[in-house]
Amino acid sequence: MGNDQDAGLSPAQSKALHRLAGIMIPADADYAVPPANDPAIFADILRSLGGDRTLVLAAIDALGPDFPDLADAQAEAAAMAFLASGHASITALSRTVLQCYYRDDRVLIALGMEARAPFPKGHVVPQGDWSLLDAVKQRTPFWRDDRRA
Amino acid sequence: MTIRHDMVDVLIIGAGASGAAMAYSLAETKMRILCLEQGEWIKPTDFPANGRDWEARRWTDFDWFPNRRGRVTDYPVDDADSPMKVANFNGVGGGTVLFTAHWPRMHPSDFKVNTLDGVADDWPIDYWTLEPFFEENDRMMGISGLPGDPGVPPRFPPLPPVPLGLTGMAYARAMNKLGWHWWPSDVAVATQEYEGRAKCINLNHCTPGCAQGAKGSVDITYWPLAIRSGVELRTRARVREITLNEHGMAAGVIYYDAEGQEHFQPAEMVIMACNGVGTPRLLLNSVSGKFANGLANSSGLVGKNLMLHPWPQVSGYVADKVDGGRGPMTNLWSKEFYETDTDRGFVRGYTMQFSRSAGPVAEAFLAASTGRLPWGKDHHRVFRTRLDHKIQVGIACEDLPEEHNRVVLDHDNCDSNGIPGAKIEYRLSENTQRMMEHGIARATEILQAAGATDIYCPRNSLNSPGHLLGTCRMGNDPARSVVNAWGRSHDVKNLFIVDGSVWVTGGGVNPTSTIQAIALYVADQIKQRLATLFD
Numbered sequence: 001m002g003n004d005q006d007a008g009l010s011p012a013q014s015k016a017l018h019r020l021a022g023i024m025i026p027a028d029a030d031y032a033v034p035p036a037n038d039p040a041i042f043a044d045i046l047r048s049l050g051g052d053r054t055l056v057l058a059a060i061d062a063l064g065p066d067f068p069d070l071a072d073a074q075a076e077a078a079a080m081a082f083l084a085s086g087h088a089s090i091t092a093l094s095r096t097v098l099q100c101y102y103r104d105d106r107v108l109i110a111l112g113m114e115a116r117a118p119f120p121k122g123h124v125v126p127q128g129d130w131s132l133l134d135a136v137k138q139r140t141p142f143w144r145d146d147r148r149a
Numbered sequence: 150m151t152i153r154h155d156m157v158d159v160l161i162i163g164a165g166a167s168g169a170a171m172a173y174s175l176a177e178t179k180m181r182i183l184c185l186e187q188g189e190w191i192k193p194t195d196f197p198a199n200g201r202d203w204e205a206r207r208w209t210d211f212d213w214f215p216n217r218r219g220r221v222t223d224y225p226v227d228d229a230d231s232p233m234k235v236a237n238f239n240g241v242g243g244g245t246v247l248f249t250a251h252w253p254r255m256h257p258s259d260f261k262v263n264t265l266d267g268v269a270d271d272w273p274i275d276y277w278t279l280e281p282f283f284e285e286n287d288r289m290m291g292i293s294g295l296p297g298d299p300g301v302p303p304r305f306p307p308l309p310p311v312p313l314g315l316t317g318m319a320y321a322r323a324m325n326k327l328g329w330h331w332w333p334s335d336v337a338v339a340t341q342e343y344e345g346r347a348k349c350i351n352l353n354h355c356t357p358g359c360a361q362g363a364k365g366s367v368d369i370t371y372w373p374l375a376i377r378s379g380v381e382l383r384t385r386a387r388v389r390e391i392t393l394n395e396h397g398m399a400a401g402v403i404y405y406d407a408e409g410q411e412h413f414q415p416a417e418m419v420i421m422a423c424n425g426v427g428t429p430r431l432l433l434n435s436v437s438g439k440f441a442n443g444l445a446n447s448s449g450l451v452g453k454n455l456m457l458h459p460w461p462q463v464s465g466y467v468a469d470k471v472d473g474g475r476g477p478m479t480n481l482w483s484k485e486f487y488e489t490d491t492d493r494g495f496v497r498g499y500t501m502q503f504s505r506s507a508g509p510v511a512e513a514f515l516a517a518s519t520g521r522l523p524w525g526k527d528h529h530r531v532f533r534t535r536l537d538h539k540i541q542v543g544i545a546c547e548d549l550p551e552e553h554n555r556v557v558l559d560h561d562n563c564d565s566n567g568i569p570g571a572k573i574e575y576r577l578s579e580n581t582q583r584m585m586e587h588g589i590a591r592a593t594e595i596l597q598a599a600g601a602t603d604i605y606c607p608r609n610s611l612n613s614p615g616h617l618l619g620t621c622r623m624g625n626d627p628a629r630s631v632v633n634a635w636g637r638s639h640d641v642k643n644l645f646i647v648d649g650s651v652w653v654t655g656g657g658v659n660p661t662s663t664i665q666a667i668a669l670y671v672a673d674q675i676k677q678r679l680a681t682l683f684d
Contacts, residue, residue, distance in 0.1 A: 024524045031529045048202075050209060051217070076525070083524050094517050099205040102509035111509060111536060119198040119360040122350025125476035128313030132321040136330060139299040144258040144265065144488045146275065 007046035008053055015068040016060045018042055021097050023079040033110045036101045044100040055092035062087055151403070152412045157183040157381075160402060160416035162388050162431070164188075165243015166661050167647040167668035168422030169367035169375065170286065174672035176378035178679070184380060185404055185414065187387035188222040188240030190368065196358035203353065204510035211357040213238065213247045213615055222385070225562040225570035226426060233457040233575055235426060236615030241384060242368035244424065244615055244661070245337075250355050250364050251479040251659040252292050252335040253500055254283055254666070257302060258488060259656035262549075266489045266496045269549050272653045273625050273634035274670070276302065282669040286662065287335075290365040291343040294335035300484030301332075308340045311349065316471040317480045319540055320503045323599035329485040334502070337365035337661075338477050344370075351476040353508055386412070389568050390435040391419055391444055391644070398683070399644045405566045418643045418682070422668070425455065425617030425649040429556045430571045432621070445621075445638040450631050452557060454550035454619040456655035459577060460612040461585050463592035464515075464541040465601030466534060473537035474508035486591060487657060495583040499657040501592065502543040512536050519605055542595055543612065544588030547657040548581045550619050616660050621650035635678075636671035642683045647671050 009017065022037035034041065049056055060067075063082055070078060083090060101107055105115035114121075158180035161168045172184050193199075197206035212218040213236040215226055226235045238247040257276035262269050280302075287306055294306030310333035313321065317333070324331040338355065339346045349363035362369055376382060385407035392413075394400040401415035421428045429452035435444035443451050483501040486493070506512060516522035516535045523531055548554075559572040577585075589606050596604050624630025627639035632651055638644040647668040649660055656663070675682060 025528050026526060028526075028529045031533075033529055048205065051219070080525060091518060095208060095514055098513045098517065099202075099208070099510045102513055103201050103204070108509065111533075113509070115201075117198060117200050117203055118352040119196075120350075122352050122361070123475035125312045125314045125351045125472055128315065128318045128321075130313060132313070132318060132325060133295075133332070135325055136299070136332060137297060139330065141299040142330070142488070143256055143299075143301055143484065145302075146257040146261045146265065147277070 052092035055089040059089035059093045163422035169371035170668040173371045173375040185386040196360040198360040224564035227572040231575035234613040242366040245366040250337040253658040255656040255663045282666040293340040298332040314472040420645040428650040429620040455554040456618040458616040463606040465596040465604035497547040500545040506539040542592035618649040618652040623651040635674035
């Protein structure tokens with residue numbers, strides 16, 4: 001489940017976050033993607049809490065101590081209700097989960113992307129159809145010339 | 150014990166857009182020029198695009214909000230009392246390290262708002278005075294763009310425009326359908342190899358720095374040339390205050406180095422280039438018997454008239470894939486609603502900025518935080534309709550100067566050297582709000598014409614472009630301005646200001662091009678007036 005002690009989380013907090021992440025982004029066989037509580041992704045989440053740690057812990061607290069042990073349907077209902085609640089911690093929680101999920105190789109490849117840093121290869125952007133500009137080129141200048149005011 | 154240094158002829162505070170241009174221009178005088186910068190050099194290998202965590206670092210060490218970035222070289226800015234947040238960067242290159250590189254100029258009408266529209270004040274200089282400096286600056290920064298735009302005065306960017314791309318074509322077709330003006334944006338991005346800079350390879354959104362070196366940040370444009378010409382740039386040198394001598398002239402500055410050691414640097418002339426928050430902060434922190442309310446503040450206007458460019462963003466999703474986060478974010482502009490038309494219900498106007506989108510992390514985060522990406526089972530299906538499908542129009546609104554919008558000192562939040570931070574107090578005016586709503590409605594029409602659905606514009610989290618303007622305005626009347634028409638303090642005749650603080654009004658454009666043109670103009674004035682500079 002990742003190294004929760006290094007992340008400053010108790011085992012119970014880590015268990016709750018693990019379950020919450022898996023509900024936020026579950027696995028999907030149709031898209032060939034893992035859940036957000038996949039071991040590698042969850043370990044990345046724990047490593048990456050950084051400045052959001054306090055707010056992520058607040059989110060876990062808000063779900064209550066029983067959350068990790070709820071039945072699946074109940075846990076999902078509780079998590080969804082919390083995520084829809086507008087709680088002040090949700091932005092930080094979302095950022096923490098999403099920034100690790102969407103840099104996982106398997107997830108990126110499933111999206112049709114290359115699993116790499118942008119530099120040094122970069123990307124190709126097509127020039128596009130510059131003839132679209134022809135109509136604008138015909139327009140008379142319309143900026144206000146203060147010398148003629 | 151304070152370390153005392155030898156006198157320099159010119160001391161520039163701040164190594165960002167204006168400080169770099171000033172240093173470069175003055176270097177030909179062969180005066181002894183020193184620039185003090187509180188931040189550090191950023192190496193190309195430091196930039197996020199080098200690593201797999203490139204998107205996440207926009208929320209940590211390369212965040213444009215100083216409080217969240219929290220580098221030791223940053224100072225705190227309390228912006229809780231403002232709907233607009235303060236963005237900046239402290240390091241060699243300043244805000245240009247983290248800017249989007251969009252490069253419009255102020256328009257001629259922007260300098261004559263009172264004469265033409267009966268609001269605020271005219272500038273003491275005009276567009277045509279600055280025109281040669283705009284041109285020089287475009288060459289120095291390596292600007293890409295396309296001449297012939299009927300929406301702006303003639304200008305001649307040295308490099309061809311960034312690609313239109315799939316996103317640009319979606320906007321272009323929509324704008325042609327509506328019959329509204331659009332043009333490829335001028336951008337400080339090298340689309341070809343230029344003066345030793347590599348050409349753009351479309352890494353991603355330009356904002357968190359360019360590992361390729363294609364973005365024209367001044368650490369790679371002006372500074373190498375200035376240093377080669379003999380200018381000294383001293384980093385991790387955080388100025389606490391500007392001191393006065395017995396004649397009421399600036400004597401020099403007290404600053405701290407990286408170890409917290411205090412230094413005194415004497416200078417014949419002090420030039421401030423610390424941006425529209427940093428400059429008033431430093432002046433207000435420079436209190437003396439003669440200037441109990443802050444240095445050069447006999448007008449009481451230091452810190453007042455803050456302008457921030459409210460910038461609503463209207464977004465939607467199109468069915469066909471577009472460029473997503475690949476390529477420079479800035480793509481096109483429109484000047485259709487820039488010049489005043491009072492039938493619209495407000496004075497002045499706005500530039501529309503058409504942008505490419507973001508990578509998967511940012512796209513998912515933005516969609517989720519606006520309720521457009523569900524959690525749970527449907528997450529993956531919906532995300533595939535979001536990533537690489539978003540188009541987004543930003544509305545760069547001109548906010549007029551108002552004295553109650555201001556920068557004050559925050560004695561409760563100090564930087565790592567114990568210097569009081571800055572606090573922002575800012576309200577949106579009725580004119581600005583009407584302008585914003587007009588722009589949001591027009592942008593919505595554009596996105597609809599492009600076939601976008603699920604169009605939205607969050608009103609409660611305005612994009613903060615990091616444009617910090619107006620807090621030490623220029624003018625001919627010492628009672629109504631802080632510096633004169635060529636940047637010299639009315640009160641302290643060897644003290645100059647060249648950053649965005651001196652702006653009288655803000656226009657509706659990203660300001661860096663005009664900030665640097667003004668810095669080059671002031672430098673030129675200094676060079677022409679050397680014999681009588683302090684008279």
